[in-house]
Amino acid sequence: MSQDGVRASGIFDLIKIGFVPLQRAHNIKYLASGAAADIWKVQSLESHNNFPSLYVSKVLRISPSGFKDIPTYVGSANQRSPADSPQVAGNERFSWEAFVNMYTHKVSQWALLRHENIIRVYSNTQSLNLHVDFCLNGTVRDALQTPGGRMMNKWDIVEWD
Structure with a gap:
């Protein structure tokens, strides 16, 4: 097993995998925090592993220990069953492993x-951080903001053929 938490076969070691601090970047700039994640603009010296040299990394604030106090339920929000119910199969249990697999x-x-x-x-x-393109012109919310400070209807920016 490598130190980065990934087996040589590419299968996650679910005990060690997680959201990790940003590494191997020349310039990292904090952009914002949301309810569950910190957003960082990452500028690498060079592209590697199919990543561009400029991207955004979303680092979620979650870990296996956060799953210990959560009641274990399965199913949709409208039809929840306790995990200890005889109807629940072992692979349906809400756990860190299930979260990592789904994510x-x-x-x-x-x-x-x-x-x-x-x-x-x-x-x-290498981790559960989410890496996405950096949008140079800002967010959709920025695009919807009028010069007068009003918000346009989101459908007004859609171009229909």
């Missing part, structure tokens, strides 16, 4: 998308 699956699906109007996600097997 990495979703990120790998998103990383496959290629379109000029979709922010690119860069797959990362």
